[in-house]
Each structure stands twice: as structure tokens, then as C-alpha cells.
Amino acid sequence: MGIKTDAAKVAQDKLSVGWIGAGKMGAPMIRNLLAQGIPVTVTDPVTAVVADLASAGATPAADMAAQAGSDIVFATLPNDAVLRAVVMGTAAEPGLAASLRPGAILVEMSTVSPECSAEVAVALENKGISYLRAPLSGSTALAETAALTILASGDKAAWDTVQPYLAHLSARRFYLGAGEEARFMKLVINTLVGATAAIIAEALALGESGGLTRADMMQVIGESAVASPLLAYKTATIVADDFTPAFSVDQMIKDFTLIADAARAGDAPQHIIGLILQQYRDAAAAGLNDADFFALVKWRGGAAQS
Numbered sequence: 261m262g263i264k265t266d267a268a269k270v271a272q273d274k275l276s277v278g279w280i281g282a283g284k285m286g287a288p289m290i291r292n293l294l295a296q297g298i299p300v301t302v303t304d305p306v307t308a309v310v311a312d313l314a315s316a317g318a319t320p321a322a323d324m325a326a327q328a329g330s331d332i333v334f335a336t337l338p339n340d341a342v343l344r345a346v347v348m349g350t351a352a353e354p355g356l357a358a359s360l361r362p363g364a365i366l367v368e369m370s371t372v373s374p375e376c377s378a379e380v381a382v383a384l385e386n387k388g389i390s391y392l393r394a395p396l397s398g399s400t401a402l403a404e405t406a407a408l409t410i411l412a413s414g415d416k417a418a419w420d421t422v423q424p425y426l427a428h429l430s431a432r433r434f435y436l437g438a439g440e441e442a443r444f445m446k447l448v449i450n451t452l453v454g455a456t457a458a459i460i461a462e463a464l465a466l467g468e469s470g471g472l473t474r475a476d477m478m479q480v481i482g483e484s485a486v487a488s489p490l491l492a493y494k495t496a497t498i499v500a501d502d503f504t505p506a507f508s509v510d511q512m513i514k515d516f517t518l519i520a521d522a523a524r525a526g527d528a529p530q531h532i533i534g535l536i537l538q539q540y541r542d543a544a545a546a547g548l549n550d551a552d553f554f555a556l557v558k559w560r561g562g563a564a565q566s
Contacts, residue, residue, distance in 0.1 A: 275331040277293065278302075278327040280356075281303075282310065283309070284403075285336050286334075287309065289408075290318060293425065294313075298425070301321045301326065301327060303321040324353060324355065325354065328360060329361075332421070336370055339372065340376035343368065347380045356384075363388060363389075368391070369394045372518070377443050393412065395411050397411060406429055408430040409432040409433070411434055411445045412435050414439070414442070415438070416438065453490060454540070457512075457553050458556055474499050498554060503552040508550055513549075539556060542559070
């Protein structure tokens, strides 16, 4: 973890910051930087989102070309296709590889495939642009309170430069290597997160078949050897049967597809990964695609009762 020094503060004050993608995770992080007096230039296709952040002090940028003068550009994007378009450009708009100056830094914080990330790395390196992979672990609530975990890999000098900014966004930061290590670490964590929802769904269905209530089971589980911060966070959701999405079934399908593809490419065992992915697909087909991914509890419960 980095400790902010006076020298780092001076550097921070001199560097200009841009941000591309101000969705559920990006917007609260931008607000955290603004709260620290750090000017941020924001690009997002949803004009209302940009206007809302402008009211908090951000500078709107109509397109990526307007980010050309930024020393550091953060990006929180939905998928591989959007990352490729943002960096490589499209027929309608040049990407960051063409518009950022040599020596600028792209800090990409999304969950994307290692394959796509490696392509982006080559495109940026060819233009002299530093690239830091920095995917996030944590919820929107943790983004709001600057308590995220950041998993980073890539250019070490870029990591050192952006540490003061990352400190305003997170409680924990890990530098994991010079390549795609952070992308794989994010997939490792999401494998365990998605698997937790899948197995707790089946475990609770078993308990309910024996007359136990979810409330009683979650109380005992929370005091057992398998207790975890994730289950503690989701206990109220599970007991109330309220699966308002913090992270949806559709989003978990996207992530588990990335996980399965990466496992295949690396010849890593994936017997359980495939089964879990199919569970999420089946839940989506049952109409739960927009529900929180812990709605597997509801889906499995319904399956058990039918």
C-alpha cells in the first residue's frame, strides 16, 4: 500500500485527471476525488450522469478527444468491446491510443478479459502511453465510502504515480506484477464470489426442506467456520428475499463467461466453473437476469418447491 507523502501531494496537484465511464462504480469514485479538491474531467455517454457530476465540480468532456490533455485517465467500462473501442477507437471517433500524449497514464478499472487487456497494452505501449490494470473488488456502497480493494498490475512507475489518487478511492491496494496478473486476480475473486452464491442457494434449499428458516440458518452460518464478509453483507438480502440488484445475474454471467474463457485458454481445471455458469444462465432464463446474483437463493428455492 502507498502512503501519501508531501512529494506525492505536490505531484498530485500538478497532474490533470480525466475519467471515462461514470456508472454505478465510477460516479462515486469521481465524487471522492472531487471531495479531495482534485479536478476531474468526465466523459460518459449518459449526459444526465455527466451533468450531475458537473454540479459536484467535475468538468464535462463531450468525447474522448477532450481527454487528450489529461496526464492520468481512469476508466470504468462495462466490457471488452467498450474497452477496445475506447482505446483503439472506432470509425466515428479515435481512441485514447491516438489521442493521449506519450507519457500519459491509463488506469483501467473494469472487469475485462486478460486477452483484451493484453491487446490494449500493446496498443498503448506502441504510443508510449503507460497502462495500469486496476480492477476493483467491492460494492457500490464501498465505492461511496472509498473502501474498495484495488488489484493492480502493469507499469510500476505508473503505479507509483497514481498511488495518491488510489488512496482516495480504496481501503486496500495490491500491486501484483507487470502484466495481466490483476486481471486474473479479479477473476479469481469473482469465481469465489459467484460460487458462494451458488452453494449457499443449494445449502439453504436443503435446510428449508428440513424445516429450517433462512433467518435461523443465516444466523448460525454467520457464527460458523464458513462465515465471511460477503455472507454477512448479503444476510439481510437473503432473509428478506429482496434481491434488488447490487450486482446482477446478467453481470455474473458476463464475469463467469470471462472466467470460463480464461480457464480454457490457460488449460486450468473448470469442472465447477461450467456448472455455476449454467446455474446463472438458468436463473436468467427464469426471469431473474436483472435481479441481484444472490437471487440464486430464490431460484433454487423455487426449484426445490416445484
